[in-house]
Amino acid sequence: MDEIKHSYVQVNGLKLHVAEIGSVPSPAIVFLHGFPEIWYTWRHQMIAVANAGFRAIAPDYRGYGLSEIPSEPENTSFFDFVKDIASILDSLAVSKVFVVGKDFGSMVGYVFALFHPQKVVSVVSLGVAFRPPGSRAQQSLPEGYYINRWKEPGRAEADFGRFDAKTVVKNLYIIFSRSEIPIANEDQEIMDLVDPSTPLPSWFTEDDLAVYGELYQKSGFQTPLQVPYRILNSKVEVPKQDLKTEAPTLLIMGEKDFVFGLPGTAEYIRSGEVKKYVPNLETVYLAEGSHFIHEQFPEQVNQLILNFLNRYKH
Secondary structure (H helix, E strand, O other), rough: OOOOEEEEEOOEEEEEEEEOOOOOOOOOOEEEEEOOOHHHHHHHHHHHHHHHOEEHHHHHHHOOOOOOOHHHHHHHOHHHHHHHHHHHHOOOOOOOOEEEOOOHEEEEEEEEHHHHHHHEEEEEEOOOOOOOOOOOOOOOOOEHHHHHHHOOOHHHHHHHHOOOOHHHHHHHHHHHOOOOOEEEOOOOHHHHHHHOOOOOOOOOOOOHHHHHHHHHHHHHHHHHHHHHHHHHOOOOOOOOOOOOOOOOOOEEEEEOOOHOOOHHHHHHHHHHHHHHOOOOOOEEOOOOOOOOOOOOOHHEEEEEHHHHHHHHHO
């Protein structure tokens, strides 16, 4: 971990944090995290790809981790994240990049590939298949579904505010690594879905948790609640009509990822309907994989990523 370098780039009026490892002339991979994650979620992958001759670049989004918090987090949009990634790569003089995304980081990666096809060699997505912006996969889920709760301004703030940042992250890792969809009862909040005595998943250490806790203590949860959760309420204007991403894409799904249980998701992926939008798609399923597949099974995921990227490495 000591070999990973940390720097800041000034883009779009904000100072954003970037973690990097690997030599500058090597083919570059940009790693895009989800929530409740930060650059550190890619620790296993960054070292593996650097050892295999790639340059790993893992930013913290604006308002996450060590990156600066925007002055009006509540006005942050999904497209701000996409623009920031483009600007970070420009500032690092990266003209061609492999994209690896997890959770909503996959959506940032897909949309980046949609708008900058000339810059993207290939895409690897963990846990989230491409869906056209504005599609509603979870409309039929009850009021207690975690995204429905978090979309409501103030609700998650009050829920999370009962605990320190480290405990919030711990609870989220426990909740999201289960195979059940996180749904609270009417008289419960999302944090109440975890008994305080529940241990961390075996692949996630107290030291790992300490890193996350410290950085969420710094950033707070306001921007992460805005993007991705509260922007789901906003109407998405997509400035590009053809919603196809032609880049070769690998989707890695854990069979025990709760996302796979969302209404219509398994059918959408398994039937190949997703290929309407991502025609050059390969999908791999890991039988025991949870929502944090890259942290749970790092060696297996690293090998899948490297095998795929090496096919397109020139």
